[in-house]
Amino acid sequence: MKALLFIILFSIGLSAFSQEGKKVQFVGGARSLISQSDFTSDVSDTVTAPKTTGGYALIDLGFKINPNENTEVLGMIRIKNQFGGFYGAGVTFDVRQIHVKGVAGKVLRYQIGNIDYKLTPYTFYNHNPDLLVQSLGINKIKEEVLNYESFYKNNNWRQQGAAADFAIQFPKLIQELKFNGFITRLNPSASNVLERLYGGGNVIMKQSKYLTIGVNHVRVFDLLQTADNDNAYRNVVNSISYDLNKDGEKIKLSLDGESGMSKSFSTQNAEGGLSDFFIHVKGQVSFKKCGLKLKMAYMENGADFRSFGAQSKRMDFNQVNSFYDRYTNSQILRPLSYYDLYNDPSLYSSSISTKIMSFNPSINNVLPYGIATFNRKGFYAGFNYSDPKKIIAADVTFYRLGEIRGQGTTQLRSFSYLTSTVSFNLSNWMHWKKKQVFQLGLAYQETNRSSQFTFEQIILKSLTASLGLELEICPDLYLLGSAFLFSSKGNESMPVRTPEGNIINFNEYLVDGREINLSSGIKFNFSKEVYVAAVYESNKNNFSAENPYKYNQILLYYIMKF
Amino acid sequence: MKYYITLSALILVLFSCHKKDSKIDGPSLEDLNGQFSVLSPLAASIDSVDFASGETVYFTALFSKTSEWNLKITGLVSGAVKTMTGTSNELNASSSLWSGETTNLPIFKNENCKVELTFPNETDTLITYVKVLQAKVNSGFLISDFENGFNSGWTSFIQSGANMNFQVLSDASSPQGNKYYNMAGTVNWDWLIGYVYFKSTAYGGAPAFPLSANPNSVYFNVMIYGESGTTNSIVLFQFEEDENSDGIFTAASEDMYAKEIKVDWAGWKLVSIKYSDLEYLVNGVPATPNGNGTHDSNKIKTINMLHLANPNSGFAKSKLDYIIFTENGPLVP
Numbered sequence A: 001m002k003a004l005l006f007i008i009l010f011s012i013g014l015s016a017f018s019q020e021g022k023k024v025q026f027v028g029g030a031r032s033l034i035s036q037s038d039f040t041s042d043v044s045d046t047v048t049a050p051k052t053t054g055g056y057a058l059i060d061l062g063f064k065i066n067p068n069e070n071t072e073v074l075g076m077i078r079i080k081n082q083f084g085g086f087y088g089a090g091v092t093f094d095v096r097q098i099h100v101k102g103v104a105g106k107v108l109r110y111q112i113g114n115i116d117y118k119l120t121p122y123t124f125y126n127h128n129p130d131l132l133v134q135s136l137g138i139n140k141i142k143e144e145v146l147n148y149e150s151f152y153k154n155n156n157w158r159q160q161g162a163a164a165d166f167a168i169q170f171p172k173l174i175q176e177l178k179f180n181g182f183i184t185r186l187n188p189s190a191s192n193v194l195e196r197l198y199g200g201g202n203v204i205m206k207q208s209k210y211l212t213i214g215v216n217h218v219r220v221f222d223l224l225q226t227a228d229n230d231n232a233y234r235n236v237v238n239s240i241s242y243d244l245n246k247d248g249e250k251i252k253l254s255l256d257g258e259s260g261m262s263k264s265f266s267t268q269n270a271e272g273g274l275s276d277f278f279i280h281v282k283g284q285v286s287f288k289k290c291g292l293k294l295k296m297a298y299m300e301n302g303a304d305f306r307s308f309g310a311q312s313k314r315m316d317f318n319q320v321n322s323f324y325d326r327y328t329n330s331q332i333l334r335p336l337s338y339y340d341l342y343n344d345p346s347l348y349s350s351s352i353s354t355k356i357m358s359f360n361p362s363i364n365n366v367l368p369y370g371i372a373t374f375n376r377k378g379f380y381a382g383f384n385y386s387d388p389k390k391i392i393a394a395d396v397t398f399y400r401l402g403e404i405r406g407q408g409t410t411q412l413r414s415f416s417y418l419t420s421t422v423s424f425n426l427s428n429w430m431h432w433k434k435k436q437v438f439q440l441g442l443a444y445q446e447t448n449r450s451s452q453f454t455f456e457q458i459i460l461k462s463l464t465a466s467l468g469l470e471l472e473i474c475p476d477l478y479l480l481g482s483a484f485l486f487s488s489k490g491n492e493s494m495p496v497r498t499p500e501g502n503i504i505n506f507n508e509y510l511v512d513g514r515e516i517n518l519s520s521g522i523k524f525n526f527s528k529e530v531y532v533a534a535v536y537e538s539n540k541n542n543f544s545a546e547n548p549y550k551y552n553q554i555l556l557y558y559i560m561k562f
Numbered sequence B: 001m002k003y004y005i006t007l008s009a010l011i012l013v014l015f016s017c018h019k020k021d022s023k024i025d026g027p028s029l030e031d032l033n034g035q036f037s038v039l040s041p042l043a044a045s046i047d048s049v050d051f052a053s054g055e056t057v058y059f060t061a062l063f064s065k066t067s068e069w070n071l072k073i074t075g076l077v078s079g080a081v082k083t084m085t086g087t088s089n090e091l092n093a094s095s096s097l098w099s100g101e102t103t104n105l106p107i108f109k110n111e112n113c114k115v116e117l118t119f120p121n122e123t124d125t126l127i128t129y130v131k132v133l134q135a136k137v138n139s140g141f142l143i144s145d146f147e148n149g150f151n152s153g154w155t156s157f158i159q160s161g162a163n164m165n166f167q168v169l170s171d172a173s174s175p176q177g178n179k180y181y182n183m184a185g186t187v188n189w190d191w192l193i194g195y196v197y198f199k200s201t202a203y204g205g206a207p208a209f210p211l212s213a214n215p216n217s218v219y220f221n222v223m224i225y226g227e228s229g230t231t232n233s234i235v236l237f238q239f240e241e242d243e244n245s246d247g248i249f250t251a252a253s254e255d256m257y258a259k260e261i262k263v264d265w266a267g268w269k270l271v272s273i274k275y276s277d278l279e280y281l282v283n284g285v286p287a288t289p290n291g292n293g294t295h296d297s298n299k300i301k302t303i304n305m306l307h308l309a310n311p312n313s314g315f316a317k318s319k320l321d322y323i324i325f326t327e328n329g330p331l332v333p
Helices: A002-019 A138-149 A338-343 A426-430 B002-013 B029-033
Strands: A023-041 A051-068 A071-082 A091-104 A108-117 A157-169 A176-187 A195-206 A211-223 A233-247 A251-266 A269-287 A292-301 A368-371 A376-386 A392-402 A414-425 A436-449 A458-474 A477-497 A503-527 A530-541 A549-561 B038-044 B048-050 B059-075 B081-091 B112-118 B125-134 B141-144 B155-158 B162-170 B179-186 B192-199 B218-226 B234-241 B256-262 B267-274 B280-282 B285-287 B300-308 B316-327
Touching (some): A051 A091, A138 A477, A138 A503, A138 A549, A477 A530, B029 B059, B038 B125, B059 B125, B155 B162, B162 B192, B179 B192, B267 B316, B300 B316
Antiparallel strands (some): A108 A157, A195 A211, A211 A233, A233 A251, A376 A392, A436 A458, A530 A549, B059 B112, B141 B316, B179 B316, B192 B300, B218 B267, B218 B316, B280 B285
C-alpha cells in the first residue's frame, strides 16, 4: 500500500515537474533470462547436480531530469528478481548509476558521479584483450549483455568521480585547444590503507585538419594523512599523442601514435621505483576508390612501463567461476573457460587495478594487457578492406613482437599473432531485402623462447576461431548460429609476483586442450531495441585431460532498451 | 609538407629505442632448476646476543640456487620457538634478522638456542647455535607477570567449589619467567568460579593506569593457557573508567568496557586487544555504555578479571601470565 502511495505521489510530482516546462525522461532497460543446463563430465560424478535451471528478470529504471537546458541529472535503480523468487525473496534493489552533468557558463562541460572516461590507449583506456574475435549471432547477444552489465562502451572505463572539459578556438596558427580533466577514487581509506585516487587529463591541440597533437597526463596517487600510513604510492604516466594526415582525392595518408613514459614508486622508497618509456607509431594509407586501407606500425613498450589505467584487465583470471564452479566427485574447481568469458557477466569488473593482473596465456599471451602491455617490442601490419558494394569486409592484422627484458633468463620470448575478421553480406550480394550476414573470425598466437636449457624453452600455440551467422528468414525473424573453437598446446613459464609486482618465482604452465562451442537459435525483433531470442548450445571442453566435461544449455533471452 | 615530415621525424627520434636489456626480471631459471648445494654454511652474525640492550643477530648462508627455506630457532631451556621462512639463494640481514621475539610461546629466556635451516624440497639440514645473554625486554605497562607473587593491592574472590586452585604457581610451563596464575575448579551453581581485580592503586597509589589517552594506540595483552580436553573456560576482562576522576567508578554513569575470551584452545596463546575495539557488554551482548561512550584509556581505574564457566560444564581450568599494556601496537613477545 505504501509503495502504491509512493508511486502515485511520485507520478503526480513528476507530472507537476513536467508541467513547469522542465523535461523528465525515463531511460533504462529490461532483461529476462531463463536457462536450463545439463552438465556431464567423463569421470565419475555423483555429487554435482547435472541439471540446473536458473535465470532472472531485471529492470533498470532511470530518471533523466533536465532542470534547465544546461543541466542533466540521471539516477538509475536496478530491480532484479532471481528466477523462482517471489514476495521479496531473491529480489534486490541497487543503484546502478547516478550522475549530474551540464555546461557551466556555456564554456565548461562537467560531469559528477558516474563517469565513462578514456584518454589514450597508453594512459587511460579499457582494452579488450581476452575476447580476441568479433562476435556475431548468439555470441554477439552474450557480448552485448556483458558489455551492458559492466558499462563497456567505446573502450571507456566506468568510474566514480568528476570530469570536465572546455575548448578555446583561435583565429590563426592553431584552430583549437581542448582541455580535458578527470578525477576518480580507486579505493577508500581504511585503518592503514590510504585513500587512493586516479586523475589526469590532456590538452589536445588541433593545429589544422592535418595535424592534431595531444599532451596527456594521468596519475594514481595516495592521499597522505588519510590513514595510519606514511608510505604513499604513485604511478605517473605522461605522453604525447599525435595524428598527421594528408587527405587526397584518391589516397589518404596518416601517421599517428603516442610516446611517453611512466614512473611508479612509493614515497618512502622513491629510488626503488620503476620508470620506463614507450613508443607507438602507426602509418596508414587508404585507397578510397577500392576501400582498401593498409597499416604498418612500430611499438616499443618498456619492461618497467606501468600505466594501470591502460593495463587493468576487464577480467581477473584468479577468480572462481559461478557457473558449475566445482565438478567431479572430488569437487575440483572448474577453471575459467573461454565460454565463461561470454556466458558470465559477473566475472567482469570496472575497477582499475594497481596490481599486475593475472591472465590466461592460452587466450592472449602476446598482448595480455592490450596494446599497452609492458615488455613488448616489434612491428605489426595489416589491412582493412570493404568493397564498395558492401558485400565483403575484412580486417587482418599480424603482430611480430618480442620481449625487451627476459624473465628468469636473458633469452627473450618472441611472439607472432594473427587476427582477422571476414564478413560476407549475402543480402547485398544477392540483392535480397532481408539481412543475411556471415562472419568468420580467427586469432592465432605463437610464443617461442629458445635456449640451450630445456627449462628455459617455451613453445605455446593458441587458436581462437569463430563463426557467426544471422539470417533473416522472414521480416524481423532471424535464424542465428555461432560456433567457436579454442585450442591451445604447449608450455609457458608463468611469473609469480608479489603484490608490488616483483617476480619471485615461476610456475610451469603446461596445456594441451580444446574447447568447442556450437549454438543455434532464433531471434525476433519487436523493434530495434526490443527482441526475444531462444538459444540452444553445446559446449565441450577437454583442457583438463583427466577431467574433461561437456554441457548443453537452453537459454531464453528477452532484452529491451528504452 | 616539409613541415610535417620534419615534425614526424622529430617525434620518432624524441625517444631513443630500448636496447636489449642485460637485466632479467625475477630469479634466474638456471638457479631455480639447477642442482642444489650449500655454498656457504649457516652461521650467526654474532655468537651471543644481548637483546635487552637492543642487539640483534642475523644468519647467513649461501646456496647454489633459489630455494624455499625454513629457519627455526629453539630455546634449549625454555623451548621457545622463532621461525622464519623465505625463498632465495641466500640468508642475509634482510631475510633473517632476529630481535629476540618468539613465534610460539613461551618467550625466550637467557639461554642457548639451536638454529636449524631446512629446505622443503631438499634433504639438507644446516645447524648452528647462538646464545641469548639477555632476553628481549618488552616496553609497556606491566600489570603482572606473577614473578613477585600476588600483589597485596589486588582483590580476589574464589568460590567454595570442588578442586579449587587459584594461586600463583611456578613451573617450567610458564610462558614468561617462571611463574603464572593458575585458575581451576568446579562450581556447579554459578558461572563465576573466581576473580581478581587489578587496581591502579596497587601500582604506587595511582588513580588510573598510566596509559595514553588515545585508545587507538593502547593495546591490552595477556597470555592465556587453555587446558587440553576442556573448552568451557571463559576469561572476562572488564575495564572500569573513572571518567570524572573522583576516585570512584560509578557503574550507573561511567563506562566499563569488556572483552570476553572463550578459552577453546590448548596451550598458551597471546591475546591482544586494541582498547578502542572493546565494547560495553551486558551478559556478553554489546550494549550502549552508561558513561560518556568514549574509550578513555587514560582513566582506567580497575581491571576486573573473572574466570567463568557454564555451571553444567564441570571442571574448568585456565592460566594467565604476562598481562601488559603496550602502545602503538600489540605485544610482540
